[in-house]
Amino acid sequence: MTQYSIAQAKDKLTQIIRSAEEGQSVEITRRGEPVAVILSMDEYRRLSKVPQNFGEAVLAFRQQYIEGQPWFEDEEIDEIFNVRDKSPAREVEL
Secondary structure: OEEEEHHHHHHOHHHHHHHHHOOOOEEEEEOOEEEEEEOOHHHHHHHOOOOOOHHHHHHHHHHHHHOOOOOOOHHHHHHHHOOOOOOOOOOOOO
């Protein structure tokens, strides 16, 4: 990550914005200590999304990477996501 002091950032703001637009985050420092980061709007939106719960994440993954893909048949998807052992549980004596 590129690093600039506040004074340098004032002089090179246009260059810093272009770097951020190209996907490179830029760190801004004050007296050598990081105080801010400039990043692209796309990266900001990605980072500020509301986190999904686990179930929503699995559904999103299936929709994006599995469902509708020609190399996966429905039976294969079932095998991937239904890996739980369905045999009866062992008996426990109390």
